[in-house]
Amino acid sequence: MKTIIEPFRIKMVEPIKMTTREQREAALKKAHYNAFLLPAEDVIIDLLTDSGTSAMSAEQWAGMMRGDESYAGARSWYRFESVLKELTGMKHVFPTHQGRASERLLFQLLGGPDKVFPNNNHFDTTRANIEHTGAQALDLVIDEGKKPESLHPFKGNLDPVKLESLINEVGPSRIPACMITVTNNSGGGQPVSLENIKVIRKICDKYKIPLFLDACRFAENAFMIKQREPGQGHRTVRAIAQEMFSLADGATISAKKDALVNIGGVLLMNDSRLAEQTQNLLILTEGFTTYGGLAGRDLEAMAQGFQEILEEDYLTYRLRSVAYLGEKLTAAGVKIVQPPGGHAIYIDAAAFAPHIPAASFPGQALVCGLYRHAGIRGVEIGSVMFGKTDPKTGKTIHPPMELVRLAIPRRVYTQSHIDYVGEACAELYAERSSLRPLKIIEELPALRHFSAKFVEV
Ligand SMILES: *Cc1c(COP(=O)(O)O)cnc(C)c1O
Secondary structure (H helix, E strand, O other): OOOOOOOOOOOOOOOOOOOOHHHHHHHHHHOOOOHHHOOHHHOOEEOOOOOOOOOOOHHHHHHHHHOOOOOOOOHHHHHHHHHHHHHHOOOEEEEEOOHHHHHHHHHHHHOOOOOEEEEOOOOHHHHHHHHHOOOEEEEOEOHHHHOOOOOOOOOOOEOHHHHHHHHHHHOHHHOOOEEEEOOEOOOOOEOOOHHHHHHHHHHHHHOOOOEEEEOOOHHHHHHHHHHHOOOOOOOOHHHHHHHHHHOOOEEEEEOOOOOOOOOOEEEEEOOHHHHHHHHHHHHHHOOOOOOOOOOHHHHHHHHHHHHHOOOHHHHHHHHHHHHHHHHHHHHOOOOEOOOOOOOEEEEEHHHHOOOOOHHHOHHHHHHHHHHHHHOEEOEEEOHHHHOEEOOOOOOEEOOOOOEEEEEOOOOOOOHHHHHHHHHHHHHHHHOHHHOOOEEEEEOOOOOHHHOOEEEEO
């Protein structure tokens, strides 16, 4: 059969409010041309993020009803802990309210001025939490990872040569941990190979640097290892995921991605001393160690989600629906980061709107254009999100790519929704010279993309 169908039936529906172009124009103006400030009600297809937007399964909802809300030692906690230990093999499991809470705990304990944290590409909250402690967050992805057209199968790989030269330059004592983000969200949702994790593990061992995974999309990464890495095709995705975790000393996870829940996170580690400090900080700021700021029902939903995500029929459909959108855009002439990543399509906005220079935010212009044209909400991953001012020269440093991410929520949209997105992108591309440059008129010092206000110039 040619068509890979959604491997689920729909049991509950949420209506989509259809809007006119005039209504969207008014909403966009009111939101200061920042899609984060749009009311979700006014969005037809919401591809802002795949984070916390999954549709939960009947079993997850049943788990919500079974949740044990005891303060300490709840049944739901024990189920959650055993699912995570079985999957990751980690000695210490801490629930948190989401990924950035895990990051905040970890970097509050490991970070500080003078410290340096390498990664393939730090996600924005990871970078912000590291920099908040005065430490430096460095992106050491392989060069292919910065070339939108490169067909390298593992463009998320961390460059071992760059890592070793960094270690030699700053000294291992200034590197409290090396991170690898699977899949590499900021670098286009690209996977990291098992081979690469092994090579990085060896380097970390040589210099006694702990290795942490930012494992938000561990299952999508493991599935792409199965599909693309020589010698891995016969293994189960679960076995591959278990091996990925076995190569690390710890992990931060936002359960809002591959754990198929609307809220939740995990912090994992093997080091008992670090775990003791984490426990203290968790109790101080999040909640007791057996709930970490969540309800028992949330732990149940996560425990179930961490199992369901490894179902290979689901992953086949998931990766196929993302690639399908990628094919539609490519056929229309739109340049995207190739090959399509696990959770999203990343449009090369610099190529889409060559008449808009990086300083006038081509990605943001495309986000506004897509919303105006079809009510689709995407997110800019370029100079708005990562542009910064050089403290020495006062000049703006632009990131290597100007991208717009169309993230696909898990189990939420059907093939006809995806067809609609493909058609809208193709139409907008045909009239791309209508996209308008933007200027920031108000911003916050950290994570400015969430709240910045723009005007069209
Ligand atoms: C989403 C995400 C985070 C942060 O998780 P939140 O749950 O949004 O706090 C960290 N790293 C990566 C790679 C992510 O995709």
